[in-house]
Structures are given as C-alpha cells and as structure tokens.
Amino acid sequence: MSTYPMQTRSRVAYAVFALLNPVPFGCFVAALVFDAAYASNYDVLWVKASGWLIAMGLVFAILPRLINLVQVWVPPRRSTGIEKLDFWLNLFAIAAAIANAFVHSRDAYAAVPQSVWLSAVTVGLLSIGFIVSAAASRVTGRAP
Numbered sequence: 001m002s003t004y005p006m007q008t009r010s011r012v013a014y015a016v017f018a019l020l021n022p023v024p025f026g027c028f029v030a031a032l033v034f035d036a037a038y039a040s041n042y043d044v045l046w047v048k049a050s051g052w053l054i055a056m057g058l059v060f061a062i063l064p065r066l067i068n069l070v071q072v073w074v075p076p077r078r079s080t081g082i083e084k085l086d087f088w089l090n091l092f093a094i095a096a097a098i099a100n101a102f103v104h105s106r107d108a109y110a111a112v113p114q115s116v117w118l119s120a121v122t123v124g125l126l127s128i129g130f131i132v133s134a135a136a137s138r139v140t141g142r143a144p
C-alpha cells in the first residue's frame with residue numbers, strides 16, 4: 001500500500017484562483033442579460049457587447065481553470081468528488097461559452113435564439129458548480 005502525504009494547496013495559487021474565478025461568472029451573467037435585452041428590442045449594441053463580454057469571460061477563465069486542473073487532477077493530492085464535479089461543470093460551461101462566442105460572430109439578427117440559450121446554459125452550469133462547491137465547503141469546513 002502506497003500512501004501519499006497530504007499535500008496542501010499553494011497559497012499563491014489559491015489566492016490567484018480565488019481572485020480570478022468569479023470574473024468569468026460575472027462576464028457570462030452580464031452577457032446573458034445583454035442577450036435578453038437584445039432579444040427584446042433588437043438593438044445591435046446589446047449583441048455586440050454580449051459578444052465582447054463572452055470573449056473577456058473566456059480569457060479570464062483560462063488561469064483559474066489551469067490552477068483548478070492542477071489542484072484536482074495532480075496525483076499527490078486527493079480531491080473529492082465534489083471538486084471533480086465542479087471542474088467538469090466549469091469545463092462544460094466553458095465549452096458552451098466557446099460555442100456561444102461562435103454564435104455571436106454571426107450577423108446580429110442570426111444570433112438571437114441560440115445566443116440566449118447558450119448564455120443561459122453557461123450561467124446555469126457555473127451556478128450549479130458554485131452552489132455545489134459552497135455546499136460542500138459548508139459541510140466539510142474546508143475552502144473549495
């Protein structure tokens with residue numbers, strides 16, 4: 001039986017993760033609001049701003065996901081099922097956001113039904129991930 005010593009998380013990596021992890025969520029929520037505004041009044045400003053917010057959210061999602069990848073999947077540290085579920089939910093949300101970025105690259109009037117649904121799926125997956133990790137940290141007493 002091989003045992004690994006419990007490796008603690010790097011404080012710097014955790015600080016960067018905690019600082020940057022909420023930024024994509026805010027960008028994607030704002031993009032959902034802008035997509036809904038565009039669906040109601042068809043002013044092109046809303047869909048263009050939403051496309052930029054999705055692009056910024058994807059850029060800011062890179063570093064926290066890389067840190068989370070190392071924290072969850074590198075062998076010396078054992079991760080819980082909740083952390084793995086949160087990782088997969090975030091990964092699927094980023095995939096939906098990438099698809100949404102491609103939808104926003106179309107003509108503004110062609111983006112309406114798909115952009116709203118993809119924004120809602122992205123925000124929904126990220127929300128479920130935040131709720132699950134917050135509930136797990138409340139039960140275990142450990143930071144997510």
